[in-house]
Amino acid sequence: MILEVKDVYTSYGHIHALRGVDLVINEGEIISLIGANGAGKSTLLGSIAGIHPTRKGDIFYNGEKITKNRPHQLVKKGISMVVEGRGIFPRLSVEENIRIGAYIINNRQVVHNTMDKIYTLFPRLSERKHQQAGTLSGGEQQMLAIGRALMSQPKLLLLDEPSLGLAPKLVKIIFEMIQTINKEGISILLIEQNANLALSISDRTYVLENGEITLSGASKDLRHHEGIKKAYLGEVLDNTSQEVIQSFQASNL
Amino acid sequence: MMLQQLLNGMALGMAYALIAVGYTLVFGILRLVNFSHGAVYAFGAHMVVFFIGMNFGLLPAVVFGILLSGLLGVLIDKIALNPLRKKKSPNISALITTIGVSYIIQNLLVLGFGSGRKSFPKLIETRSIMIGDAQITNIQLLMLVVSVVLFLSLTVLVKYTKIGLAMRAVEQHETNAALMGIPTSFIISFTFFLGGLTAAIASVLIGSHYEIVYPTMGMMIGLKAFSAAVLGGIGVFYGSIVGGLLIGLTEALAATWFGAEYRDSVAFIVLILVLILRPMGLFGKKGLNKV
Numbered sequence: 001m002i003l004e005v006k007d008v009y010t011s012y013g014h015i016h017a018l019r020g021v022d023l024v025i026n027e028g029e030i031i032s033l034i035g036a037n038g039a040g041k042s043t044l045l046g047s048i049a050g051i052h053p054t055r056k057g058d059i060f061y062n063g064e065k066i067t068k069n070r071p072h073q074l075v076k077k078g079i080s081m082v083v084e085g086r087g088i089f090p091r092l093s094v095e096e097n098i099r100i101g102a103y104i105i106n107n108r109q110v111v112h113n114t115m116d117k118i119y120t121l122f123p124r125l126s127e128r129k130h131q132q133a134g135t136l137s138g139g140e141q142q143m144l145a146i147g148r149a150l151m152s153q154p155k156l157l158l159l160d161e162p163s164l165g166l167a168p169k170l171v172k173i174i175f176e177m178i179q180t181i182n183k184e185g186i187s188i189l190l191i192e193q194n195a196n197l198a199l200s201i202s203d204r205t206y207v208l209e210n211g212e213i214t215l216s217g218a219s220k221d222l223r224h225h226e227g228i229k230k231a232y233l234g235e236v237l238d239n240t241s242q243e244v245i246q247s248f249q250a251s252n253l
Numbered sequence: 254m255m256l257q258q259l260l261n262g263m264a265l266g267m268a269y270a271l272i273a274v275g276y277t278l279v280f281g282i283l284r285l286v287n288f289s290h291g292a293v294y295a296f297g298a299h300m301v302v303f304f305i306g307m308n309f310g311l312l313p314a315v316v317f318g319i320l321l322s323g324l325l326g327v328l329i330d331k332i333a334l335n336p337l338r339k340k341k342s343p344n345i346s347a348l349i350t351t352i353g354v355s356y357i358i359q360n361l362l363v364l365g366f367g368s369g370r371k372s373f374p375k376l377i378e379t380r381s382i383m384i385g386d387a388q389i390t391n392i393q394l395l396m397l398v399v400s401v402v403l404f405l406s407l408t409v410l411v412k413y414t415k416i417g418l419a420m421r422a423v424e425q426h427e428t429n430a431a432l433m434g435i436p437t438s439f440i441i442s443f444t445f446f447l448g449g450l451t452a453a454i455a456s457v458l459i460g461s462h463y464e465i466v467y468p469t470m471g472m473m474i475g476l477k478a479f480s481a482a483v484l485g486g487i488g489v490f491y492g493s494i495v496g497g498l499l500i501g502l503t504e505a506l507a508a509t510w511f512g513a514e515y516r517d518s519v520a521f522i523v524l525i526l527v528l529i530l531r532p533m534g535l536f537g538k539k540g541l542n543k544v
């Protein structure tokens with residue numbers, strides 16, 4: 001178990017965004033988290049990453065209690081997060097954004113090698129490394145955000161809606177990237193609005209409603225779950241998404 | 254005569270710029286005008302006088318005075334401003350707090366040193382250097398050289414070092430910076446440290462030029478430096494330099510043309526005119542509009 005969330009409550013003043021959430025991530029898993037807008041998904045990721053302090057409950061990382069840790073301490077421990085909306089620094093260059101992802105790493109050689117790896121993974125970033133990050137397209141910004149999050153050499157990667165606002169083709173690229181990253185041994189907790197996509201890429205899925213986990217289980221089982229079908233799998237998909245989903249389902253069965 | 258005023262204005266202007274850069278550093282990272290900056294400036298000069306009184310010797314006294322002012326900057330942030338940020342108070346509360354802190358520091362200086370003027374020790378034996386018909390003292394020259402060197406170092410620090418990169422990241426988004434593993438509180442403290450440091454360096458230079466210090470010495474010059482920062486576009490480094498030089502030069506010229514009693518108001522007239530024409534200052538970026 002790389003992460004264990006135990007009975008966590010988080011509030012914003014009088015708004016109770018999380019109400020007793022339990023969640024477990026085993027080493028090497030891709031876990032997806034689905035749920036309607038405002039269900040508390042981002043809050044849960046934020047609580048794990050230390051930016052939304054919990055009011056009650058505990059979070060363990062590799063057995064160590066990390067509930068009260070500050071975000072920068074958690075990065076040092078191996079937890080890296082890509083926020084909703086990407087959170088790149090628009091007035092820094094692409095390369096500076098990537099460099100700052102490696103803030104906790106003091107060995108220059110390691111930084112250099114990791115950077116090379118990121119550029120191989122995302123050649124587009126390499127072509128644009130001297131550009132201001134704010135001038136990148138949405139897809140490129142998402143690549144930058146993910147690449148940057150990998151610079152700290154995390155063991156657990158938290159991704160908040162990486163597909164948001166991207167064309168299906170780019171969603172495909174990003175999701176393949178997520179699988180590649182996972183194959184390198186990085187555990188992943190992924191928020192994804194598209195339940196089909198979420199269920200097809202992940203090992204297990206949690207459903208969050210009004211701050212509570214209402215359903216969880218192996219993703220391949222949940223695909224046939226009546227409640228899920230009704231609530232989340234109703235949407236009509238375009239061809240590319242279908243293709244993506246089918247290819248993931250094939251590889252995950 | 255003209256050349257003489259230009260030289261005087263430049264030396265003074267660089268000192269303004271040095272103080273202005275302290276406003277710009279803190280504003281850059283917190284979008285907050287730190288009105289305690291002028292009091293830290295006065296504190297620095299007094300500490301140097303104090304350490305010399307304790308027989309520290311000139312150089313150690315100057316070094317200790319400057320370092321202590323840097324620490325005072327950190328202390329102001331830790332004690333008065335950081336708690337406000339933690340409670341997510343509106344920026345205006347922090348602004349008013351810095352004004353309050355400024356008076357507390359000045360009162361403490363009055364308590365410790367008396368409100369009167371004290372003579373500031375000469376850093377070096379004053380000598381005049383002739384440039385054509387005009388003369389410049391070696392202390393004015395020192396002001397110019399130290400300011401230029403300091404500006405270059407700060408630029409290198411912010412542009413090319415890891416901590417500078419972290420400062421720029423925190424400036425753009427504190428939470429996202431923290432998610433990169435940056436200890437943001439430390440980076441903010443470090444920025445306040447630099448602010449205090451530059452204020453004290455300026456006060457040592459200007460103190461040894463006028464050879465006098467007093468608890469409220471930072472009030473007028475702090476306001477002018479703030480004007481210089483706004484004039485150049487607050488938050489922009491080289492804007493502070495241009496703003497400082499512009500105010501220093503106009504002041505020196507105004508003193509010759511209209512008489513010394515007008516020199517203070519001229520700085521502010523220039524500021525108001527520029528702000529009417531360019532609300533963001535000469536080099537200011539759009540969208541920086543918090544307080």
Ligand SMILES: Nc1ncnc2c1ncn2[C@@H]1O[C@H](COP(=O)(O)OP(=O)(O)O)[C@@H](O)[C@H]1O
Pocket residue numbers: 012015016017035036037038039040041042043044
């Ligand atoms: N910064 C905030 N201040 C106040 N309420 C918030 C804040 N962020 C989120 N909320 C509220 O908390 C609840 C959960 O939000 P969020 O975690 O962003 O949901 P999701 O990511 O699932 O869309 C919502 O009701 C939302 O309005």
Ligand SMILES: [Mg+2]
Pocket residue numbers: 041042043084
């Ligand atoms: Mg969200």
